[in-house]
Amino acid sequence: MNTQNQKINFKNISNNLFIKREDLIHPLISGNKYRKLKYNLQEAQIQKNDTLITFGGAFSNHILAVAALGFENNLKTVGIIRGEELSSKINENPTLKKASLLGMHFEFVSREMYRDKSSSDFLISWNEKYQNAYFIPEGGTNELAVKGCEEILLESDAIFDYICCCVGTGGTISGIINSSKTNQKILGFPALKGDFISKDISNFAKQSNWDLKTDYHFGGYGKISCELIRFLNDFYLETSIPLDPIYTGKMVFGIVDLYQKNFFSEKDKVLIIHTGGLQGIAGINQKLAKKNKEILKYENF
Numbered sequence: 185m186n187t188q189n190q191k192i193n194f195k196n197i198s199n200n201l202f203i204k205r206e207d208l209i210h211p212l213i214s215g216n217k218y219r220k221l222k223y224n225l226q227e228a229q230i231q232k233n234d235t236l237i238t239f240g241g242a243f244s245n246h247i248l249a250v251a252a253l254g255f256e257n258n259l260k261t262v263g264i265i266r267g268e269e270l271s272s273k274i275n276e277n278p279t280l281k282k283a284s285l286l287g288m289h290f291e292f293v294s295r296e297m298y299r300d301k302s303s304s305d306f307l308i309s310w311n312e313k314y315q316n317a318y319f320i321p322e323g324g325t326n327e328l329a330v331k332g333c334e335e336i337l338l339e340s341d342a343i344f345d346y347i348c349c350c351v352g353t354g355g356t357i358s359g360i361i362n363s364s365k366t367n368q369k370i371l372g373f374p375a376l377k378g379d380f381i382s383k384d385i386s387n388f389a390k391q392s393n394w395d396l397k398t399d400y401h402f403g404g405y406g407k408i409s410c411e412l413i414r415f416l417n418d419f420y421l422e423t424s425i426p427l428d429p430i431y432t433g434k435m436v437f438g439i440v441d442l443y444q445k446n447f448f449s450e451k452d453k454v455l456i457i458h459t460g461g462l463q464g465i466a467g468i469n470q471k472l473a474k475k476n477k478e479i480l481k482y483e484n485f
Contacts, residue, residue: 189341189455194422197443200453202344203425206336207432207460210252212282215460216356217249219336220329221320225253227328228318235260235317237310238324239301242270243279243406243467245460246324251283261288262314266298278466325355330388333359336457344455346371346448348439350431351396354381356459358388370394373435377404400438406430408468410478412437417481426482428461429468 187209189202206215213221228236236254240247240263247263254261263283271292274280280290291310300306307319320326333356337347342365349357351372361370370393374381379398402409408429416433420426427433436456448454469479 190425192423192425192456194419194440197440198448198450198452198454200451201439201443201456202454203456203458204336204341205425205458207426207458207462209460212252212286212463213249213256214462215458216333216336217245217324217460219332219359220324220355221249221253222332222335223328224318224320224324224326224332225257228259229257231318233259233316233318235262235314236320237262237264237314237317238320239264239266239298239322241266242277243464245279245464246322247288248279248283248286248463249324250320251286251288254288255286261286262291262310262317263288264291264293264298264301264310266293266295268292268294278470279463282463321353323353323355325353325358325384325388327388329355330359330362333357334363336360337363341455342368343453344368345452346454347457348373348435348454349457350375350435350459351381351385352376352431354384354388356457357394358385360457361385361389361391361394364391364393366391366393368393372396373400373438374398375401375405375431375434377401397438397442400434400441402434413472413478413480415440417478420480420482425458426462426465427458428464429480430464431461432456432458 187205189204192201192203209218236250236259238250251261346369348371349360351357351374357372415437416427465480465483472479
């Protein structure tokens, strides 16, 4: 499945700025989640697994995407969720509620236990409970996910000088790096504080034509500010393109800031990858409303 590029003219910063609307691929398995899960689903079907097990937090795009994937393909799904206290709050959480309606079964674990989710003992214990299960890592990043993300760029995208992508677990940008032309520069905008993700990207990336812009995390994963919310509302008002405040919103804020600092030349053609994540807006607005703060003026996704 391919998505078209849409030209952007926001605050007149450039005539050569485009966005690839990966968020339009699927209403629930959107953007990079669709790409990451494509070949993992195929592998689970080859192995004849009847259950998909994965990991995530309370508002995880990945959790909902796996739930929708299982629902559409007649597979059982299990979400191992960080935070035991959430077990009694499923209906208060838009992401968990949707995933539950799609048939996902939840296993709520303590944050301490969740930190060991990659250990062999932790995985063995769940494998004993769900014996015919296919495990997908948190965020979905593995070799098969990278393979799927290598299909984001098309041959027609060779005209762009820069490809910009938000970064969570590093799988999406790794796939983009692998399928990019050597003369293109791939810019990653991490949603997490720090540049530790560089090592993970290096494990999957086959080229070195990439760089991380680490100044636009707004304090770390899940952290947002009034400035960011105002920016996203202005962007939507002017372009009619919704952005989520955890990943794509921070990236686009960073890109606009880089334009204003003359990082890009007038001739540079820049492509933004919209990786979806819009389902999380309802939960973010819920939190903002409780604090009597400005909310995002678009939500129905």
